[in-house]
Amino acid sequence: MKTLFTFALAGALSFSSLAAHAADDLMALSNVKANFKKVNVLLKGGVGEAKVSLFDESGRKLHQRKVNVGEGDLVIPYNLTSLPCGEYQVKISTDEEEVVYTVATFEHPAPIAELPLMAYGKVLDDETLNLVVIGLEEPGVQVEIRTESTNKAIHTEEVSQPEGFKKNFKLKGVSPEDVYIYLEDAKGRSKTIHFE
Numbered sequence: 769m770k771t772l773f774t775f776a777l778a779g780a781l782s783f784s785s786l787a788a789h790a791a792d793d794l795m796a797l798s799n800v801k802a803n804f805k806k807v808n809v810l811l812k813g814g815v816g817e818a819k820v821s822l823f824d825e826s827g828r829k830l831h832q833r834k835v836n837v838g839e840g841d842l843v844i845p846y847n848l849t850s851l852p853c854g855e856y857q858v859k860i861s862t863d864e865e866e867v868v869y870t871v872a873t874f875e876h877p878a879p880i881a882e883l884p885l886m887a888y889g890k891v892l893d894d895e896t897l898n899l900v901v902i903g904l905e906e907p908g909v910q911v912e913i914r915t916e917s918t919n920k921a922i923h924t925e926e927v928s929q930p931e932g933f934k935k936n937f938k939l940k941g942v943s944p945e946d947v948y949i950y951l952e953d954a955k956g957r958s959k960t961i962h963f964e
Contacts, residue, residue, distance in 0.1 A: 793865065800858045800869035804876050805851070809844040809858055811837045816862060820844055823857040830856075848873050887951050889961040891944040892936065897963065899949060902932035908954035913937060913947050916962070922947065 799810040809820055815837040822831040830851075835842060848856070851873075858869045886903040901909055907930045913923040922942065927933050939947065944963045952958040 794860060794862065794867045798860050798867060798869075800871055802856075802871040802873050805847070805849045805853065805873045807846040807848060807856065807858065807871055807873065809846070809860070811835065811842045811844070811860070813837060813839040813841055815842075818860055818862045821859045821861075822846055823859065824851070825855045825857075827857075883957075885951060885953055885957040885959040886932075887949075887959045887961060889949055889963065891963050894943060895939045897937045897939065897944055897947075897949070898934070899937065899961075900932070900934045901927075901951065901953075904929075904931050904953060906930075906954040909933075910952045912950040913939075914950060915942065916946050916948055 794815070797812040797815050801808055801810075807822070811818060811820075817834065817836050819832065819834050821829055823829055831846065833844070835844070853873050853875055855870055855872050858871065860867050860869075883903070885901070887899065887901045889897055889899050892898050897913075899911070907928045909927045909929075911923075911925050911927060912921050914921050922939075923937065927935065937949075947963065949961045950958065951961070
């Protein structure tokens with residue numbers, strides 16, 4: 769009886785190692801990647817008949833389809849632009865094996881032209897303002913220092929540094945609290961910086 773139990777245990781272990789090896793085979797023959805809100809499922813030649821299922825992060829099945837992959841590779845695209853960003857699971861299963869991939873979708877970053885002009889100003893002392901501008905796509909920023917009370921320009925210049933710049937401005941006869949800086953870059957983005 770002990771010998772029979774030993775054979776049964778050895779058989780179960782060898783079967784589980786074969787099952788683990790089969791899952792490794794399907795993992796080697798498949799891949800899932802997210803690019804923003806699009807998910808591509810790649811099934812390499814030799815997978816054969818398979819079922820591909822897509823689930824949201826709560827486990828709800830969103831889509832399922834059966835495919836038959838012959839010698840050539842097959843790409844199954846999923847466009848998830850109408851769904852929220854987050855984690856999704858793709859389950860690929862055949863008669864012998866099953867693998868589950870988890871991918872995260874995310875939004876396209878906004879183009880630089882749609883982002884606000886990134887500029888910061890601070891008072892260094894009673895007569896000096898510091899200005900920092902970053903993230904420029906094209907050189908060329910019009911800088912105007914104007915009085916708060918009359919809106920009169922007391923200094924204007926164009927700074928043609930690529931990508932950004934840092935510059936100090938000396939004020940004569942006016943305190944930093946009495947002026948503001950108006951900026952406009954080559955893309956038409958603008959920003960007003962007040963000092964209080």
